[in-house]
Amino acid sequence: MSSFVSVRYLVNAAGNFPSHIEVYLSMARIFEMMKFPFPAPEDGEHIAADTDCSTAIKHSSEYIAPQDARRAWITGFSGTAGTAVVSKMKATLWTDGRYWIQAERQMDCNWELNKGETTIVDWILNETREGDIVAADPFVFSIVEWESYKKPLLQGKRQFVAEEKNLVDIIWGADRPPNPTDDIFKVPDQFFERTWQMKVKEIRAQMKENPYRPTALLISALDETAWLFNLRGDDIPYNPFFKSYTLLTENFIRLFVNESRLPQHIKKYLNTACTTDMCVQLKPYTDIRQNLQEYAKGNVKIWIGQEYTTYGVYEVIPESKLLIDRYSPVQLTKSVKDSTEQKGLKAAHVRDAVAVIRYFVWLEKNVPKGTVTEVSGADYVNKLRSEQKYSKGISFETISASGLNAALAHYSPNNETNRKLSPDEMYLVDSGGQYLDGTTDITRTLHWGTPTDFQKEAYTRVLMGNIDLARSVFPANTIGDKLDVWARHALWEAGLNYMHGTGHGIGTFLSVHEWPVGIGSHHTCQLQEGMFTSIEPGYYQDNEFGIRIEDISVVVKAKTKHTFGGVPYLTFEHISLVPYERKLINVSIMNKEQIDWLNKYYERIWNTVSPELQAQKLTEEYDWLRKHTQLFSHSVIVKYPLISLAGALLGSFLSQAWIL
Secondary structure, eight states, rough: OOEEEEBBSSSSSHHHHHHOOHHHHHHHHHHTTOOOOOGGGTHHHHHHHHEEEEOOOOOSSOOOOOOHHHHHHHOOOOOBBBBEOOOOOOOOEOOOOGGGHHHHHSSTTTTTEEEESSOHHHHHHSSSSTTTTEEEOOGGGGHHHHHHHHHHHHTOOOOOEOOSHHHHHHHHHSSOOOOOOSOOEEOOGGSSOOOOHHHHHHHHHHHHSTOOOEEEEEOHHHHHHHHHHEEEEEEEEEBBOOOOOOEEEESSSEEEEEEHHHGGHHHHTTTTOOOOOSSEEOOOOGHHHHHHHHHHHHHEEEEEEGGGGHHHHTTTTGGGGGEEESSSSHHHHHSSSHHHHHHHHHHHHHHHHHHHHHHHHHHHHHGTTTTOHHHHHHHHHHHHHHHHHEEESSSSSOOEGGGGGGSSSOOOOOOTTTTOOOOEEOOOOOOOEETTEOOOOOEEESSSOOOOOOHHHHHHHHHHHHHHHHHHOEETOOBBGGGHHHHHHHHHHHOOOOOOOOOBBOOOOSSSSSSSSSSSTTTTTTTTTTTTTOOOOEEEEEEEEEEEEEEEEEEEEOOOOGGGGGOOEEEEEOOOOOOOOOGOOGGGGGGHHHHHHHHHHHHHHHHHHHHHHHTTTTTHHHHHHHTTTOOOOOOOOOOOOOOOOHHHHHHHHHHOOOOO
């Protein structure tokens, strides 16, 4: 009998990674537990167990806590996406093309890297026999992911069963990082408009309005519970979440959490001493399955969002008692920011711009000296953010990439790959901060020397795509995917492209990637006024350089002459406020509308950020901003082919095939 133990890991992991010897010995213990013979290293064989050792937290989260970094611990590979499978004779890792080089560097010779030659399911079928049992940890698969394995395995006459005891957790043992114990805290009143009681009433109203009349809503995504109660924690690197579930009905609110982490004033804030419909009942975090099973015995209907509910929770609810949508109502409600959240996000981006501008001034002075590396640069910009008001750390691991390293779209520097920044190379920095009033994310590409004509053209076309998308006007409730072509068309005209999504939502002191808002991604939903998304086209020349220009934008009402059908029309407004690299912009290939937009944006940057620089007594940065927001001339302009763009847009609206 074979077994397949899955521990999904889709994000970056904190902490130290094991040596190759530690990885080999750890996997040997897996085989011993599964009662398989363990081949000696000289046999040329690999480990003996059907084990998927990629990891994720039990909430389908993008980022995870150190104690959930199972795949990184068992393989040594620290990339943010990947699935590792170990059979009786082989150990194989799947990850996307962004991480192939990194995976080959970090894994030892016991591991093979599969670059898409076979699917994971086909690999498992080849490594097992008919009748074998394939077991997986149900808490590390979303519902959709579980079904994507279950159906073909059953068709292949393999049994696919849930096994809560994760073998990696068992062998990790005492060396596994402990669960967080720090207090969960409340967001200060000045940073939220709606109390948790108001939010609960709003969600309950949506439950009553639902024609299928759910009696309960299960909230699994960590950012949903954090948003609902205006609470934050520090369980997840870069994300202010805490491990929890919430079960909300018309009559009660149950919060499944480690109660020892709730100070008395937080318990009072949550009304935990009473039992009415607006009192929060505290339950142990580990009791969620048992509690759901008990609740499901009644005449009930439990509403869940399948994107962020794991199979481990889903499987205990009878199918007849389920109401399934792609996203929970909390996820969708949270995505439209109220006036206080919008104000906070905009204010956070002003202070964040100050930190980034300070970093750019520092780079201009120090890169020519040869004293700045990718790692030291990342550390310094992180430090500058920490000095800004309301700072609560960074929002993701800073991408600081020079020259050829920037050609890897999501590269993060380490001691092995660290390169010195050079005036003769392009430099890409993608970074962001967490502040009490908002979350930030911005990417700029710089050059301190003389760029090539091709680099200038590629950069300008990326900028044109950013501007065209920012200028776009569209009906309310347009799906973000339909707007993706605006960001790509200028690149497409030159035969260039990029292989990642164009935009993602962003939270208010929550997640830097807040779905389902986005552009050019299968996660995207209908865009509405008050949603925030990134706009980040790019171009990556293999082994030479990378370009990405990323800004956060808010969806606002557009000023249109007409309103066909009474439907409001929308557009975007950038809230990122840092100027672009002037020496990389070739205005001769831009049209008048693009240059006008750019000049108006620069005027807004100057009028908004310069007072903050003065307030912080940053004279040198003030002078830098004045220089870098000078307006562009219209003296040399080409006619941009709007007819071909219109044709591309029509094709985008008629087809949803472009999914990234």
